[in-house]
Amino acid sequence: MSAIDADMVRALLESFYNSVRRDAVLGPVFDPLIGDDWPAHISKITEFWLTALRVSRGYKGAGFMAAHLSHDSIREEHMQLWLELFAKAVEQEIAPEHRLAFLNVASAMAENLRISLHRRDDGALHPTSS
Secondary structure, three states, rough: OOOOOOOHHHHHHHHHHHHHHOOOOOHHHHHHHHHHOOOHHHHHHHHHHHOOOOOOOOOOOOOOOHHHHHOOOOEEEEHHHHHHHHHHHHHOOOOHHHHHHHHHHHHHHHHHHHHHHHHHOOOOOOOOOO
């Protein structure tokens, strides 16, 4: 059994984001936000995932949630589709003994994003002054 490493995570994320970019719903959300910066984005989220999976401590970005909340095009209703595409990529790219680790992190991340996006869109994160 091989250990989770950067090459495995990068291969998963490249596969996943290729499917996201081809998706009729998520592609138009992510492509304008990332533009031509996909290699840098993949590198950054590879570090995020390695940290989330407790493989390394390389991710130094504290702005994960803020980065997603700052884009109105990222919506709560996207989370289920994001998870479905991620699960398909995990099934294709990750050995069975490691799949649950990836899916657990993805589920927790999607739920945290879903809650925060709901609060953002409900006005709870940006209260207006009266």
